[in-house]
Amino acid sequence: MTRSIRLIADDYGLAPGVSSAILDLIERGRLTGTSCMTGFPEWEDAAARIRPFRQRAAVGLHLTLTDQTAATGSSSLAPDGKLPRLASLALPVRRGRIDERDVHAELDAQYDRFTEALAGPPDHIDGHQHVHFLPVVRTWLLARFEESARRPALRGAPGFPGLDAAAAKIAAIATLAAGFNRSMQRAGFRLMTPLSGIYDWRQPQKFAPMLRAAIDTLPEQGVFMCHPGRADDVLRARDPMQSVREVEFDFLASDDFGVSLKQAEARVMDGSA
DSSP: OOEEEOEEEEEETSOHHHHHHHHHHHHHTOOSEEEEOOOSTTHHHHHHHHGGGTTTSEEEEEEOOSSSBOTTOSSSSOTTSBOOOGGGTHHHHHHTSSOHHHHHHHHHHHHHHHHHHHTSOOSEEEEGGGGGGSHHHHHHHHHHTTTOSSOOEEEOOBOOOTTSTTHHHHHHHHHHTTTHHHHHHHTTOOEEOSEEOOOOTTOGGGHHHHHHHHHHHOOTTOEEEEOOOOOOHHHHHHOSOOHHHHHHHHHHTSHHHHHHHHHTTEEEOOTTO
């Protein structure tokens, strides 16, 4: 029996080179879908380009609360219009220095930009730097979709970290996600879990072996996140993760990846699944 693996590319809309690379891989059948960042000036154009793929690819929302320009402008969340670093987000919210209402307004704006540009809700929701696991985002998810007949799927927590080199990073994300799966499933959301694809992106040579291992071991309800792209001037101005995106793209587009799938009697899950 053929195994299926769900591959979701993060950061569609971050930069033209990232978006083009992701669309290329969707056309090749090498991705299940992608998660979109909607706060950038290029979003309308990026949305128009991915709209024709909605019947064959899972197109989701990549909630963004760190490092980039805020869709809602200046607020307690982004006093100068720029979203804070992750380390400067969680504790100030908890202590009340960042108003929860400003966080929810930013998430509402990003969600509304998605639904307006793509004429419908996202297939799934996850978060840039895993911010969807934060308590303030959990309350937004529960409130936003309380009355919804069709709740989006959510990216769930990673599995047990094991003994590999990324164990500390996986354990940190798992700690952030503590209780998330249980509470969201109880509220009626479908979870894509366990999360795989976590590694130190400063060591791009680890991507291919990690994906090959996931082909053999990741259950069908799980998700492998990836970050393929082509580095362009826009990306270089916005994000430190650059050349590794090209490494990921090259492997995902390669005959080598196709051979790995064939040898494992596996396929990339269709986005309509």
